[in-house]
Amino acid sequence: MTSTVQPATDVKVAKPGRKLRSSDITSAHWSVKLAVVLICFFWLVPAIGTLITSFRTESDANGSGWWTALNPANWGGFTVSNYRDAIVDAKLGDALINSFAIALPATFIPILIAAFAAYAFTFMRFPGRDVMFLVIVSLLVVPNFVAMVPLLQLYGKLNIGGFKFAGSFPAVWLFHIGFGMSLAIYLFRNYMSTLPMEVIESAKVDGASHYATFYRLVLPMSTPVLASFAIFQFLWVWNDLLVALVFIGPGANAPLTVAVRNNLIGQQGSGWNLVTAGGILTMIVPIIVFLALQRYFVRGLTAGSVKG
């Protein structure tokens, strides 16, 4: 993908030295403005409806449209009890902890493993290097479905000293490590090969070992690409439903996506007030990450969009 090649696509930075566009000086035609306002309206209205409903009482939410709550006369009826009910009764509080417990190691561990591998692929010479790298790149788009049937069988047999592997956190970490690896190695190597060779060479001359060069020099210098991948992988794992359903399923270790699907959406009779509150709970963390780290987010997403 050309998109994986140029991770520097950015929302706002224009090319240096480019001429001013007409849009920089004159105001856009009213029809253009109207069209953009309509598009934004269409994009926002469904989300706003969800947000408003999550603060309404059950009888309000199921008895009248959320837009009636826009009338200032009805502003007295808002409540936060839906969030309490969703967190306590629908067990989304536990699920929130589980989501972090799944997503944080499933982000950190592949970064460490892939960074070591990318270092070897970039700065070390060894037989078979280029072939291995090409195989890794070509596996980038393999859909993760391929692993599910065999690994379910394999996990079912694993029972180490009473610790049931199926349904545990490490079961999903390892899965995400395996399927994040190709992308991470590819991105990291591309980035590391642009680092100034002289710095690494001079570290060699000063007697630094590979291990020290990696931790003290290459890793800190690669921060931008590590951050891009970290955000992409974190959100990918956080938002994942399929892998969590297959390898963890409903129960004590279920993350937010599975819990909202099974405890709220899948239950007949949970009111819209609860379903929407659950939905908002799943969105809070990704939206904070998105707003705070938009620039890295766009880069990581662009690069990772082909991941299997």
Place this chain on the structure above:
Amino acid sequence: MIKLINTLLTVVAGVGAALVLFWILNKIAELLPGRWEDRVKPYLYILPAVAAICLYVIYPGIQTIVYSLANAQSTQYVGFQNYSSLFKSNGFRDTLLTTLVWIAVAPLAAVVLGLIVATLVDRLKPGAEKTAKTIVFFPMAISAVGAATVWRFVYATAPPGDTQVGLQNAIISAFGADPVAWLEQRTFYINTFFLIIMFLWLQVGFSMVLLSSAIKGVPVDTIEAARVDGATELQSFRRVVVPQIMATVVTVYVTVMIGVLKLFDVVYVMTNGRANTNVLATEFFNQLFTNFNNGYAAAIVVILMVAVIPVMVFQIHQFRIQEANR
């Protein structure tokens, strides 16, 4: 509280194990005499990565092909029987057709809408442009489960006579029409189109951001030259801008296509394949967990893999070009 501490311990143990692993691998290499240290070290550095890929991508890939030639319990080989019975069953053919509708409509729509939004916001002042882009882009950050709570509510249906709290039915009720169960309308794949609308809500931001940066890369001189020559806005867009951003258009199209082929969560959470909305990935899940048929499930994955191979070839090709330009 116990839950929190337990979880924290598991996380620390997992991350710690990964750090210790590399420390040990490095120590092993350092124990080797002289030249061997340098020879072996690269392999030890890539060992965990290669092991993860072998165990989680290569081995299961091969095993899946094997399972696809075996019966439901993976106890006996049945040749190509899984494939032939799948293609003979009407249900699976319907699933394939719905998947084809997705493939035909969703990537194209994502590119066209992304292009429209990108072109429009390009004409605004930078501040307004950034706000509009953020609004269209933000759904990209949230999960399909989160989006489903939004869109199930938009499509919700109450019996005729009751108050319609779903946005779409409230609008048509205001005009005096009877409420429609939008996600049950299987004629002409109407329900699938409503799922595609939700998918586009999630996805257009992505294609918009990529196409927008491509449009900004088009030299202004070329557009101005076209204007001087008397081209209309539309002509200069079609003949001057589009050819110069074609590479990005193809990239976005292919990328959304891969996403559509693997699409699971949107359909699973919204309809679970009801009323002819089943696609390959949800059918795979049903075979695996509802019918407990490993053979069918594996065969569906192999079909999916075959569909992805052209993309894989394209990927390697792109990589070769890029390496050659290095």
